[in-house]
Amino acid sequence: MYDEVDYPEPGQVERRAVGGAESARAGRLWWDGAADAYQAEHGDFLRDAGFVWSPEGVDEAEAGLLGDVSGKRVLEVGCGAGQCGRWLRSRGVREVVGFDLARRQLQHSGRIDEQTGHRLPVVQADAQRMPFADDSFDVVFSAFGAFPFVPAAESALAEAGRVLRPGGRFVFSVTHPIRWCFPDDPTEQGMTVNQSYFDRRAYVEEDGAGRAVYVEHHHTVGDWLRGIVAAGLVPQDMVEPEWPQDNDQVWGGWGPVRGRMVPGTAIFQAVKPV
Template sequence: MSTALHVARASRVWWEHAADEYQAEHGGFLRDTGFVWGPEGLVEADAGLLGPVDELRGARVLELGCGAGQCSRWLRTHGVEHVVGVDVSHRQLQHARRIDEQTGVEVATAQTDVQSLPFAAGAFDLVCSAFGGLPFVPDAGAALTEAARVLRPGGRLVFSVSHPMRWCFPDEPGERGLTAEQSYFDRRAYVEEDAAGRALYVEHHHTTGDWVRAIASADLVLRDLVEPEWPGSNQQTWGGWSPLRGRLFPGTAIFAAAKPERRAAGGL
């Protein structure tokens, strides 16, 4: 089995078991119809990273790693009709259907791995992802190339991941989480295995430079890099994220990139 398929299997198995607990614990923070970029609580309504909502209403949008579809559902409530959310976990998509029924706002979904998308080239105007799928891929360049493939020329890719510098610190919200214990340049994956040595959870580390090069290798142009500050109003602890750590260094990196328009025949 290839590394990419091995990682996809591990992610699928992990999230099938973790989806219920995740949605129970974090669903209120994420909101049924909310677009939250990360644990700091930055919402798209304030960030405007996808562009003016009025201009999105006729767009075809794909959300990678949609979980229960909260971000996609936020877009739907703002008049964006053509939205598709994909996730590797069937259980996460069952939660999406549950929230669809509760809110009356339906999101089209498909179960698939972000490393191999079942869509035609140029099918979407916008691809977005809030901590969905991309932190778990071994080859960032290949994953972003796949995302770029389904974008039309002139389309945009906006995604958030754990800030690469967080890799240096233990995943602890308290004082221990303020002391660097691992090299920023150590790109070995974090892996949890079962008794038979099979990967149950795999998270990959890519430096900021790795993400920038991955964007460039996908023939995309980096437009913005946002590092949200932790707001004083957010007193929630989420795993290793906390107000204590958030005041000192960023927990989230949001990359915004664009696919260049096609050049005219004979152009330079």
């Protein structure tokens, strides 16, 4: 749902079911084409080594949602250009790994590594099939990475649970499910409900041949919670950030006008039992 200058041109919009393979293909295509514009537009807000959970500006340095990560092995799901993982590295966390579906995003990560001197090991991979062994990480997190773009919440969350060690923490942020009801408009005009909260058909942009070139999926709050439990994890909290008074930027469908009345982000916290 992006139409800013220099982003890939949106195709014909449909609402339909999309499977995992088609969704992953569309994600690679779109994010490889959008990475340059995305980093140019949002790079200052994200910072080269910064940990921002959401467009509201929730900063891990203040929120501490991951808890104490010193001495922990950490995985970032859908790392983009690696800003969050690189911030952890800059704070002395020795083992941080990131992965993303888009090769171009990872190229930006390498570029920023060279500029900052804080290197984040990254790999190109799909959140639906994480290339890591069981019980590999003490902390798994995702800041708007991957999970809004997977068709089955339970399968992706199961992968996160699989690679997390017993006693480990899982934290991820996504578009707040209630936002699915509203148009992608951060102004007063975007306050009118025009879509059923319970309609789980994906938002799909298609090329002339009917192939998906951008896909975004909707899961309700209950879907996310059931997925967390099915993954063998125990939910701890769901954070719904309020829009801060000092943040006047507009980010796609997020902005101060609507953001101070309707939540735009949901951050889920869970742990894996010992």
